[in-house]
Amino acid sequence: MDPFESLDLFDIDALLTEEERMIRDTVRQFASDKILPCIREHTREGTLPRHLIPEMGELGLLGANLEGYDCAGLGPVAYGLIMQEIERADSGLRSFVSVQGALAMYPIHDFGSEEQKQKWLPPMARGEKIGCFGLTEPDFGSNPAGLRTRARKDGDSWILNGNKMWITNGTTADIAVIWARTEEGVFRGFLVEKGTPGLEAIEIRGKYSLRASDTAELVLEDCRIPAENVLPKTEGLKYALKCLNQARYGIAWGAIGAAQACFDEALRYSKERIQFGKPIASFQLVQQKLAHIATEITKSQLLCLRLGRLKEKGDIRHYQISVAKRNNVFHALEAARTCRDILGGNGILDEYHSMRHMMNLETVFTYEGTHDIHALIIAEHLTGIAAYE
């Protein structure tokens, strides 16, 4: 059995409902029983643990916060707790779940036609069909407003041209949500099915980070899709950003899981590792590190819980999500580095988890709006001045 003990200095458990706790415990057990035993191998090989996808579907983890269409219909806090528990095992697996649910199923659910929803959502909830989200391009990351991918209407079809970079689930996906600009200059989301002539997915190799995740470049060359494959309600970049808000919300929770995993490992290790005749946990410098990480985890937990309750009421604001994503990922990364340090030389081995989390979190720090871009979003709210324009 996994010895993981979660940190809860402020009895945050008491602020969760019985179902929220039950959902968290179920996903925690899934992570311990199914993800952790195979994550080292997949990290070494650089492969997504695809065999877990049907099980995640059966559990109800995919698109878990969506209503109807065989989705679990969970509240925002329960959804956040799922992300936390999956990322406690690995950020790559959490990325898979985030992209499937928040970036592929969510836009179909909220901006799609009834036929699109009927066709895609139930098999995606079951994990039988996989989705990806193509916004970023080689030359447009933090500044998606400049993206170059074009969609041209041609009779009963749209013809797409452009390159998408860093696309999670890219080679696996049965359906890609591709963001492109129409001839009228409007940003729209398009559903491109796997196997459509003119669509090619090229795996990105040589990653130090998120190795248990499938990352690809998508090339669209005169890729012809039926006219009805546009997501009808997407008229403007705003709709892509709405997806990102869903995903970022989950990432803020996920980061707590990664930090918890590292903290649990380092705390145990520090009590067992003897140097100078006593456990390293008895040295004040090590204690200070543990106290700092525990404090930051606690702050992140409170931030997310409040954010979740706001989302429940429908009162959530995008800059609040930026505060949580930016803060929690920053401190999770810092915690992972410190825990790696506490583990000494052992910390660089893949027998332990902290360094894998540390490397993964470098991606999490960058994707879904880099740390600094989120500072600009927060400051834009504070000052009324958008520094990125």
Place this chain on the structure above:
Amino acid sequence: MKCVVCLKRVPDTGTRIKIDSSGTAIDDTDVEWIVNPYDEFAITEALTHRGSDGEVIILALGPEETTKEIRTALAMGADQGILLQVQRPPTDPLQTAQVLASALKELEFDLLFFGCRGVDDDNCAVGPMVASILDIPLLSDVIQFDVEGSKATVQRETEGGHEIGNMPLPCGITTQKGLNEPKLPSLPGIMKAKKKPLEIRPVELPDSSLEIVEMSFPPDRPPGKIVGEGADAVPELIRVLQEEAKVL
């Protein structure tokens, strides 16, 4: 099929058990509680025999907090729960069996499921006792269970072999590891569980003739002994095994 599963709330197998100041019971503070692991086989098995017009009822005897474990069973797919509520669960399995049996008399079930034992007291007694009070057949330690019409076929593990037997319905089994692979409750299952009926019935325990006199931990294991390293240590190892441990 109408199936009833008798469920017990037990300390998590990972919990470090402490004995309370009376020396005759465990100290409940800081204990994490779970569904008795053998009962998970029972729930899973009952669900496979429910069929389209049947139901699975969870019957538990325990304190009010046991609703949490009943909810877990409902999240796994059971249809309704009944908690026979007492302040403290009895340590006498006969008391448990008597209370369960009187509730079961009203339920008119086809199949009755128990875990083969509770991982707390390890008595292996409640299932067989209930069956004899109700005067129905029951086979214990079942590893395969098939029902056809009004007959159940059961495979049991016996010392060094297997035994296959039949019994007419209504009947009961106690479940052994290997019967099935229990699944985690699904998240939609957890959401549905809170809308399923869960009745709480306060009950009085009958008198008990059993008294726990003492509980104690096994003595600490003597420390291991390292006789040397590599091939050089083999002669000494053989000598110790022959002369001290007397196992060769």
